[in-house]
Amino acid sequence: MNANTRAAVRIGTEPGRVARGVILGVVGAIFLIPILAMVEFTFRAGLGGEYTLDHWAGLFAPESARTYRGLFTAIGNSFVLAAVTVAIVLVLLLPTMILVQLQFPRLKRVLEFICIIPITVPAIVLVVGLAPVYSVVVNLLGGAVWTLAFAYGITVLPYAYRAIQANLDAVDVVTLSEAARSLGANWLSVLWRVLLPNLRRGILAASFISVAVVLGEFTIASLLNRTNLQTALLQVSQSDPWVAVIFALLALLLAFVLLLSIGRLGATNRNRSAS
Amino acid sequence: MQARGGVGSESRRHHTARPGRASTRLLRFAGLTPFAIYVLLFLAIPTGIALTTGFFTDDGEVTLDNLAGILEPTILGTFFSSFWISAVTAIVGAVVGALVCYAMLGTRAEGGLRSVVDSASSVLAQFGGVMLAFAFIATIGVQGVVTVALRDIVGVDIFENGVWLYQVPGLLLPYIYFQVPLMIITFMPALEGLKSQWAEANATLGGTRFTYWTRIAAPVLAPSFFGSLLLLFANAFSSYATAAALISQGAQIVPLQIRGALVSETVLGRENMAGALALGMIVVMVIVMWGYSVLQSRTARWQR
Numbered sequence: 222m223n224a225n226t227r228a229a230v231r232i233g234t235e236p237g238r239v240a241r242g243v244i245l246g247v248v249g250a251i252f253l254i255p256i257l258a259m260v261e262f263t264f265r266a267g268l269g270g271e272y273t274l275d276h277w278a279g280l281f282a283p284e285s286a287r288t289y290r291g292l293f294t295a296i297g298n299s300f301v302l303a304a305v306t307v308a309i310v311l312v313l314l315l316p317t318m319i320l321v322q323l324q325f326p327r328l329k330r331v332l333e334f335i336c337i338i339p340i341t342v343p344a345i346v347l348v349v350g351l352a353p354v355y356s357v358v359v360n361l362l363g364g365a366v367w368t369l370a371f372a373y374g375i376t377v378l379p380y381a382y383r384a385i386q387a388n389l390d391a392v393d394v395v396t397l398s399e400a401a402r403s404l405g406a407n408w409l410s411v412l413w414r415v416l417l418p419n420l421r422r423g424i425l426a427a428s429f430i431s432v433a434v435v436l437g438e439f440t441i442a443s444l445l446n447r448t449n450l451q452t453a454l455l456q457v458s459q460s461d462p463w464v465a466v467i468f469a470l471l472a473l474l475l476a477f478v479l480l481l482s483i484g485r486l487g488a489t490n491r492n493r494s495a496s
Numbered sequence: 497m498q499a500r501g502g503v504g505s506e507s508r509r510h511h512t513a514r515p516g517r518a519s520t521r522l523l524r525f526a527g528l529t530p531f532a533i534y535v536l537l538f539l540a541i542p543t544g545i546a547l548t549t550g551f552f553t554d555d556g557e558v559t560l561d562n563l564a565g566i567l568e569p570t571i572l573g574t575f576f577s578s579f580w581i582s583a584v585t586a587i588v589g590a591v592v593g594a595l596v597c598y599a600m601l602g603t604r605a606e607g608g609l610r611s612v613v614d615s616a617s618s619v620l621a622q623f624g625g626v627m628l629a630f631a632f633i634a635t636i637g638v639q640g641v642v643t644v645a646l647r648d649i650v651g652v653d654i655f656e657n658g659v660w661l662y663q664v665p666g667l668l669l670p671y672i673y674f675q676v677p678l679m680i681i682t683f684m685p686a687l688e689g690l691k692s693q694w695a696e697a698n699a700t701l702g703g704t705r706f707t708y709w710t711r712i713a714a715p716v717l718a719p720s721f722f723g724s725l726l727l728l729f730a731n732a733f734s735s736y737a738t739a740a741a742l743i744s745q746g747a748q749i750v751p752l753q754i755r756g757a758l759v760s761e762t763v764l765g766r767e768n769m770a771g772a773l774a775l776g777m778i779v780v781m782v783i784v785m786w787g788y789s790v791l792q793s794r795t796a797r798w799q800r
Contacts, residue, residue: 252620342778349549349758350549439741458630469627477616481611
């Protein structure tokens with residue numbers, strides 16, 4: 222391993238230790254500045270140079286529950302939206318993908334094409350057409366916040382599709398389900414006891430990335446006049462920028478942890494199949 | 497036609513499948529309908545509406561006025577702003593991102609460094625928006641850390657000629673901040689696809705590090721690099737949240753122009769203008785993404 226690496230450095234395919242350190246160090250430091258600036262900002266007493274812990278302490282004070290009620294409601298909304306979006310992915314997308322993989326291999330390209338359309342149709346364009354659709358949705362289902370998840374299910378489609386498809390490609394679901402069928406399992410137990418356990422990582426990754434995308438979504442909520450975490454953050458920032466930045470940092474941290482755990486899931490997966 | 501072919505090929509592969517039973521075939525197709533209906537209602541119909549409203553007046557009459565409105569100098573100007581900000585941030589993002597990918601070559605794919613960089617990149621690439629605006633106000637806002645440090649320590653006032661953070665040039669740094677991570681995510685697989693045998697062959701034949709990168713790596717990586725560049729362009733071109741949070745008034749780029757057309761009810765007869773602008777954006781996006789997929793398929797050739 223070590224000799225290989227040294228050879229790779231010598232013939233120039235890989236950077237040397239110094240070059241790697243310099244590039245990653247410089248870019249990493251530059252990318253850390255805005256994050257650290259946010260952290261510094263949350264400790265500022267005012268616009269002057271004094272520092273205080275009040276903004277962080279204020280979060281846990283009993284009276285803050287009242288002051289930031291709007292923000293807490295919005296956070297609740299975002300979690301409801303995340304949950305319903307994940308449900309849409311698991312109930313609508315996942316069974317369709319399994320069905321296509323098992324029964325309609327020719328439709329795979331079609332499904333893939335549909336699932337990556339949302340990359341080409343940006344949210345700001347989609348929202349132009351969603352406005353009239355939602356006036357119908359509100360008539361049928363009421364204006365409750367969870368209905369927004371129908372739009373978010375479309376937004377997360379490319380990410381969720383990629384996560385699940387990677388898993389589907391790595392596991393031979395056709396052989397697995399045939400083996401289970403010939404051992405006498407019915408379709409329900411094939412799905413529940415054979416396929417889903419094998420697709421666990423892809424399903425988890427799709428769910429996590431959906432949660433991260435929904436927690437960060439602003440465009441659709443803002444232009445359809447709904448309240449979620451991001452629209453509330455922007456609103457709060459006009460009266461209490463410190464709290465807005467604190468919650469922005471916490472949300473970033475949560476998303477980072479979610480995506481880091483996706484990475485670790487993938488890593489253990491690869492290690493297992495390698496050994 | 498396609499359905500018959502699909503089931504036919506299935507029956508050859510599945511010994512357990514019983515071909516020719518129309519009812520089970522129908523039943524299987526029925527399994528696809530919930531997703532199809534969902535995609536129809538919340539993707540196909542909204543996209544269709546967004547693309548066609550530009551051709552109608554408020555009263556439902558067909559018109560080309562809205563489309564002609566795109567050619568007005570102010571709106572053409574916003575398209576131009578969107579173009580140059582997307583192009584500049586895509587190029588800077590692609591070059592810096594590619595450098596970071598290069599620096600990570602040779603690290604273990606499952607290692608701690610790689611998974612931290614990967615997850616941080618995913619967060620920053622997808623999670624920008626409002627929080628990114630906060631970050632840059634705290635950094636290079638009027639009282640931002642870097643602004644104050646430069647003013648007090650170096651003696652340089654970055655806002656000497658007026659505060660540009662809340663104008664189009666102010667979008668440059670925040671956009672680069674999400675472009676670089678996206679480049680890292682999309683370009684890393686291509687760079688990892690370089691085979692060490694090619695470098696060995698190059699060395700055996702007496703090539704240098706320079707000939708390896710210019711004669712072998714560069715041609716192999718070029719489609720992937722320019723494909724990623726196009727993806728970055730599309731990403732910046734369609735980005736709305738960061739700009740909306742930074743620029744609260746005015747409509748200097750196309751997405752903000754759409755906001756203006758959607759939100760304002762004061763400008764009469766202009767509600768359908770949003771549709772025309774959406775159509776304009778889609779045309780650009782389809783061309784760019786088409787180029788991306790062409791380049792992607794050329795990339796795939798080397799990754800077998």
